[in-house]
Amino acid sequence: MKTTKVAVVTSDPLLRGGATVLLDARTNVHVVPDVDQADVILLIEAKVTRDALTELGPLKRDSNRTGRPACVVVTDHFNDDDLLAAVLRNVVAIMPLRETGGPQLVNAVLAASNGMASFPPALQRKLLTLVQNVDREVLRPNGLTMSGLTERECDILRLLTEGLNTEQIAGKLSYSERTVKNVLHRVMRREGLRNRAHAAAFAVRACSC
Known part of the structure; x- marks a missing residue:
């Protein structure tokens, strides 16, 4: 116990x-x-x-x-x-x-x-407002999200959850395929993700904002 x-x-x-x-x-x-x-x-x-x-x-x-x-x-x-x-x-x-x-x-x-x-309940509402203000006024203007991921990382991970491969993701976001691969590799290494399926599951939690 x-x-x-x-x-x-x-x-x-x-x-x-x-x-x-x-x-x-x-x-x-x-x-x-x-x-x-x-x-x-x-x-x-x-x-x-x-x-x-x-x-x-x-x-x-x-x-x-x-x-x-x-x-x-x-x-x-x-x-x-x-x-x-x-x-x-x-x-x-x-x-x-x-x-x-x-x-x-x-x-x-x-x-x-x-x-x-x-x-x-009253403090829950105030806390939610504080979080929303930080997200809107501090994080988003600096290209960040509440999860700690950048907006670009979230965009790529969201498309990954839709089943797109790196070439398709690159086309959707107007990035090079190399850039998409580098971003995925960086996120997977930083977050300890084993494979792309694991990355997709992580994205559902982290990029739902």
Whole structure:
């Protein structure tokens, strides 16, 4: 059974003690003292401020770490303007403090460990708007997409999913066949794709925007 390591971050010793007891009661959860040891960070504050978010660590992680721990925020007061800062620190769930019981808390931590996210509807709408603005105002003007692929890479991969070969793709996009092959080779190597069928499956996920 996988054990999820959780670091509890709070300025309130009573909240820390209660959360620790609830989490350590589960055989598949272990509370650790340091965020750098954690799979999930549990931030519990009556009011979450920008300063509280900095407790989750810097935006840039140590290069020796593989990714940033997911974070679950439990609070009754969260400033919508801090949403982007929270997401950049890998906050994947925001829950109301007064309405969250033990089972919900544990389930949220385990869900975060498994890559699931949960935000209140109002914050979901704001986050979607932020993402759309970044895509429209920052990425697209620079020839990029939300997936990290360039528009040219997405165009080529989309045509690949339609069953076109490199010669046909080159004709459709007015590129040389050599250019198409080079782009496909670069994407496949970068994304660890085994063959063109694998690349086509990747394109369905990455280029659906």
